[in-house]
Amino acid sequence: MTKPCIICCAITGSLPTKADNPAVPITVAEQVESTQEAFEAGATICHAHVRNDEQTPSSDPEKFARLKEGLEKHCPGMIIQFSTGGRSGAGQTRGGMLPLRPDMASLSVGSNNFPTRVYENPPDLVDWLASEMKTYGIRPEIEAFDLSHIHQAARMYADGRLVDSPYVQFVMGVKNAMPVDRDVFDYYIKTMQRLLPDSEWCAAGIGKDQITINEWAVSSGGHARA
Amino acid sequence: MTKPCIICCAITGSLPTKADNPAVPITVAEQVESTQEAFEAGATICHAHVRNDEQTPSSDPEKFARLKEGLEKHCPGMIIQFSTGGRSGAGQTRGGMLPLRPDMASLSVGSNNFPTRVYENPPDLVDWLASEMKTYGIRPEIEAFDLSHIHQAARMYADGRLVDSPYVQFVMGVKNAMPVDRDVFDYYIKTMQRLLPDSEWCAAGIGKDQITINEWAVSSGGHARA
Ligand SMILES: [Zn+2]
Ligand SMILES: [Zn+2]
Ligand SMILES: [Zn+2]
Ligand SMILES: [Zn+2]
DSSP states (O other): OOOOOOEEEEESOSSOOTTTOTTOOOSHHHHHHHHHHHHHTTOOEEEEOEEOTTSOEEOOHHHHHHHHHHHHHHSTTOEEEEOOOGGGOSGGGGGTTGGGOOSEEEEEOSOEEOSSSEEOOOHHHHHHHHHHHHHTTOEEEEEESSHHHHHHHHHHHHTTSSOSSOEEEEEEOOTTSOOOOHHHHHHHHHHHHHHOTTOEEEEEEOTTHHHHHHHHHHHTTOBEEO | OOOOOOEEEEESOSSOOTTTOTTOOOSHHHHHHHHHHHHHTTOOEEEEOEEOTTSOEEOOHHHHHHHHHHHHHHSTTOEEEEOOOGGGOSGGGGGTTGGGOOSEEEEEOSOEEOSSSEEOOOHHHHHHHHHHHHHTTOEEEEEESSHHHHHHHHHHHHTTSSOSSOEEEEEEOOTTSOOOOHHHHHHHHHHHHHHOTTOEEEEEEOTTHHHHHHHHHHHTTOBEEO
8 A cells, every 4th residue: 555645835934025935925814825725736734834914933822723723614634733943932932822732733852053043942842842732632743953853752752752653854954954965864764764663754955955855755755845 | 004093081071070079170280180190091182171169160261271281291292172162151252262272172063952951052153163263273173962063064174164184073972962872873974984084083972871982983993082
């Protein structure tokens, strides 16, 4: 039996604005419309950030609630994944939308450098976000920006801080973090098979790298991202 | 020809106090004495932190100056490596002793988690420390707490932010960072050979892991740490 191919669509992200690309959906209505197109084209997971009216990243639970409502209505059956990434807030505000019980939420389990700053995920915040996801029955998508993050996720599954069957996303191509590198990509997969044998994984690149990484992912048994 | 085995001795570190172990050298005089013993036993590099009188980590250039003076007198020819690690200060104070021109200095090129906090090495600080090391003719020892740090070092050597022949230390066994893992250790070496073929490397474990890691290192062509 072939494993059905999961296509994960990331709507909006946390950074691009309409100045970069007039087609970037900013309001919740625009986000729902754009996701519906992706859903009809076959996307099965929607990885979602929300924005303030001035287009800056937000972690406002009220906006996430309206987005979830719209997606449930217009994309029935689509898996909704909220971002708890650090661009949209600091500390526990990053998880303020988790009581809305999305199907999934992203979870960074380690820290790393970003283009101009440190992407800070202190151990106590990671543990708190993980425990909130447990409380609300949310399946985490582990964001692996580096190799040790896969090891950390495996430890957290082993000691019960994380439950469910693991789902890991390899993130490559962010400046000052892990570059787009085929050898590392293959070693990530090998590491998943060794440490988390019953897991799924997907891979994300930034901008033009996404096409390269999708080719690698699809040909290696992972999920693609559109 | 056999490559001579370099033994790197870390004196004091940044954390243990006399309460943990009465033998921990704290004052500069104690540090010099303890390093001299290691030097006479064959150690060739001294990786040094300094301490305040209350035993807390310090980055006081005056203390580093006295340490360097003592080591040059009592351990002639020993390679002196100052730590620019983050436990002893924040921001540029971490590099305040570099004008003393030690032979080497440690350099973290990425960020990661430590047992209870984020080990922050923001990109601009990394670049500043690297440029100070260039200015003062200091050879960096890259501290690789994760795989992407080796990639980042390779980029910095390629674009001239770092010069000299690369020297990388793999650090394993710090909680919430990379665990002690033989498969990763071998992949680190493979990555070094691929990205930095003319380099040297050594490996550090924490506490009891040091023995394991030394065995791996010596049997794989790396340097040992005592
Ligand atoms: Zn995904
Ligand atoms: Zn995201
Ligand atoms: Zn060393
Ligand atoms: Zn040190």
